[in-house]
Amino acid sequence: DTEVTQTPKHLVMGMTNKKSLKCEQHMGHRAMYWYKQKAKKPPELMFVYSYEKLSINESVPSRFSPECPNSSLLNLHLHALQPEDSALYLCASSQGVGVHNEQFFGPGTRLTVL
Amino acid sequence: LAKTTQPISMDSYEGQEVNITCSHNNIATNDYITWYQQFPSQGPRFIIQGYKTKVTNEVASLFIPADRKSSTLSLPRVSLSDTAVYYCLVGDLGGNTPLVFGKGTRLSVIA
Numbered sequence: 001d002t003e004v005t006q007t008p009k010h011l012v013m014g015m016t017n018k019k020s021l022k023c024e025q026h027m028g029h030r031a032m033y034w035y036k037q038k039a040k041k042p043p044e045l046m047f048v049y050s051y052e053k054l055s056i057n058e059s060v061p062s063r064f065s066p067e068c069p070n071s072s073l074l075n076l077h078l079h080a081l082q083p084e085d086s087a088l089y090l091c092a093s094s095q096g097v098g099v100h101n102e103q104f105f106g107p108g109t110r111l112t113v114l
Numbered sequence: 115l116a117k118t119t120q121p122i123s124m125d126s127y128e129g130q131e132v133n134i135t136c137s138h139n140n141i142a143t144n145d146y147i148t149w150y151q152q153f154p155s156q157g158p159r160f161i162i163q164g165y166k167t168k169v170t171n172e173v174a175s176l177f178i179p180a181d182r183k184s185s186t187l188s189l190p191r192v193s194l195s196d197t198a199v200y201y202c203l204v205g206d207l208g209g210n211t212p213l214v215f216g217k218g219t220r221l222s223v224i225a
Contacts, residue, residue, distance in 0.1 A: 099205030105157025
């Protein structure tokens with residue numbers, strides 16, 4: 001199984017809502033990532049988890065809160081988002097951290113903040 | 115962190131070979147070069163990776179000159195389904211190097 005799954009596929013939320021994005025992989029990978037991608041822009045790294053510990057946080061606002069409950073799951077909790085946070089949120093996993101490790105990406109969650 | 119520069123866009127006809135060059139003038143000794151492909155509304159997909167000279171797989175070839183300050187992704191006989199954005203990334207083997215995507219090259223294949 002070389003698939004990374006993400007739910008939901010689409011999410012519309014108001015600025016006062018709390019929601020969560022979920023990501024799952026069963027490849028035994030020990031590194032997992034969250035990226036944000038705006039239209040016609042490259043993916044921007046948000047968070048990196050290595051062995052279920054947060055290893056990189058690219059100065060992301062606190063309204064985004066990542067969680068890694070176990071080695072197969074990665075969540076992104078959303079609270080008090082702004083309309084400019086609307087984007088495609090991509091999850092990825094790899095055997096280890098480091099650019100030489102092939103990253104497997106999920107299909108993404110298309111988030112719209114009203 | 116080595117910065118990469120790629121053409122913003124390229125057009126090609128079906129059946130042609132496409133070469134996309136990436137410049138990475140400040141590449142470090144331990145850096146690898148990796149290329150990803152992204153279709154609209156999908157996550158990026160790994161294509162190929164190399165350190166020096168030439169690497170070939172079933173999808174593409176990667177040419178890296180001796181000075182390693184640039185690299186060229188070669189797609190043989192492209193088809194309409196190769197229309198995508200192609201990203202070149204450079205980074206080392208260490209766990210502290212995040213995967214930084216450059217602006218990418220938007221390839222349009224025309225029938």
